[in-house]
Amino acid sequence: MAGDNRERHTLLDISLAGRRRILEELTQGGREAGVCGPLLLPEEFGGLGEREPGVTFTGIPGIVRREDFHPRPGFIPLGFSSWASGPHGRTRLATFAAPDEVKRSRTPVEVLEACVAEGRELTRTPALRAVAALTATGFERARWGVWGSVGLELATGIRYTHDRSDLDLLLVPDTGPTRALCAAWLRVTEGAEKRFGIRIDAEIRLANGYDVSLKECAQGGVKVLAKGLRDVRLLPVEEFLPS
Known part of the structure; x- marks a missing residue:
């Protein structure tokens, strides 16, 4: 399901190809694949935390966010947040998705x-x-x-x-x-x-x-x-x- 849901807090499920593209973009920008990979591509990197039974997992959704400084025309600003919290809090990634990379949106x-x-x-x-x-x-x-x-x-x-x-x-x-x-x-x-x-x-x-x-x-x-x-x-x- 492609779409561009423009409401705060909306969760967007991003396609596997889209998440691979985002990971490549982030690592090229200096982020560590070992940090970003488990969050964006748990299917390939593993490392998921404990999960509740009976819930179909389709990947970690991105959260629609506001982009004040560097908007990217034609793309949706997203944030990803990890489930694990370390000494410096949760891992958070700020990125962008193309509308055709969105599989599902949930308010x-x-x-x-x-x-x-x-x-x-x-x-x-x-x-x-x-x-x-x-x-x-x-x-x-x-x-x-x-x-x-x-x-x-x-x-x-x-x-x-x-x-x-x-x-x-x-x-x-x-x-x-x-x-x-x-x-x-x-x-x-x-x-x-x-x-x-x-x-x-x-x-x-x-x-x-x-x-x-x-x-x-x-x-x-x-x-x-x-x-x-x-x-x-x-x-x-x-x-x-x-x-």
Whole structure:
């Protein structure tokens, strides 16, 4: 499936030929094949971490990202993140994919909905248990999904999360958000934070394509930081939250 999904946090499965091209490009630029290879081409380099049973593995997906300094016309900016975390954190690769190298795209909402449809058991870490609990309650007037380490674990079956992992959520309102809805959503996330002893970073996807922090919206400020695929800007709250 070719495509160019231009939403933040979307996961793109890249073809084997595309990942080989990306690896060659990175190594020619000075990156070590022994570091990049297991992440981009686990089929050939091996080294995958522990995986949950029953999850079909199609490679490590790239994450759609913003490219501020060196855009490449006709290509999709992507980031790849390893499951293993060393002294300096996870291995992260910033690169580009051609649209015809994309086999499948999955938004955070689609990642979670597929997991729920498969009936997967989410009990291994506090972040996953929080997802299971929030799935049971839901969020009023919004679809929601997961990104970050939880999203990558659900998408690949590889154990990206650990006992101290944060939970990153994306809320997609059915209609425009309101202050009352933001307050209700925040109560739900804060209850889960307290119950499972984790930090939850929840973003709201606005109709204009920008993502804003749920906690910032609920604090009653005049402006919030809005993150888009092409820029980041301060957005007046009155533009999307009626009084």
